[in-house]
């Protein structure tokens with residue numbers, strides 16, 4: 332007999348002291364089961380405030396890890412420990428190399444303030460925390476960089492070169508990318524690691540041109556993980572929650588093309604909303620989690636044999652927590 336996953340998930344959620352969390356990029360059927368939804372910042376905040384001792388996080392690895400770091404007393408399980416491809420581009424040793432790159436070019440280590448996008452492993456966040464730095468998300472990067480600049484230090488921004496450059500541009504700051512052309516840390520305010528999101532690199536100027544030609548009054552709204560050329564050509568750039576708000580606030584007749592992950596765009600208002608790409612911009616890791624995975628994870632709590640638990644060592648929790656809490660304090 333086949334299992335009715337939805338009914339079973341509802342039963343388990345009622346029975347167990349558990350909160351199911353879902354990022355907007357999750358498949359619809361998984362997303363519908365979530366008690367808490369939001370962009371990365373909202374998810375971190377809401378999970379911290381939530382009272383249930385168990386969290387089942389439907390998203391990518393750094394998201395579940397971040398909950399464990401800001402609320403170490405919670406038991407955090409992930410139906411799939413799927414790793415964001417951008418987060419995998421940097422580890423502790425690449426982070427050290429980036430610091431050394433700046434030191435070798437005349438910037439003292441004490442004069443570097445690292446900021447890591449939340450899409451990074453907890454070990455990278457811990458290195459950032461140890462150096463007095465902070466985490467940021469796509470919804471608060473402006474504020475965090477602004478705060479960082481108050482220290483008078485050079486900002487080392489990891490791992491997303493696009494986010495780093497986009498916010499530097501919007502603040503009128505000079506930025507450069509390590510490994511891309513001449514990147515002299517003495518000449519730049521924000522020095523970016525060369526990481527990126529392959530999903531958000533799918534959106535091109537040709538896509539924007541196509542829509543602008545077809546519908547001259549169309550609005551283009553994109554995520555700041557897109558290339559700076561795309562963000563510059565768009566009408567709006569913002570986090571997933573900010574994109575949802577932007578679209579909801581538009582006149583229903585206003586056409587809009589969105590440059591972010593497919594599952595979210597597909598769930599936005601129907602009619603006059605387009606995906607800003609000829610190819611389907613799916614995040615493979617976000618799409619890994621299925622309803623069956625969610626059911627099995629909840630069932631493992633009921634059976635007292637929890638699976639896929641997020642474990643972060645004490646040292647990492649301590650320093651990654653510093654970096655995350657500095658961010659939360661600024662918000």
Ligand code: 13P
Nearest residue numbers: 370371372468469570571
């Ligand atoms: P948000 O914080 O905007 O939800 O972004 C997360 C992400 O991974 C975007 O690719």
Ligand code: SF4
Nearest residue numbers: 415416417528530614
């Ligand atoms: Fe990571 Fe890109 Fe997927 Fe977001 S869309 S989780 S940045 S790979």
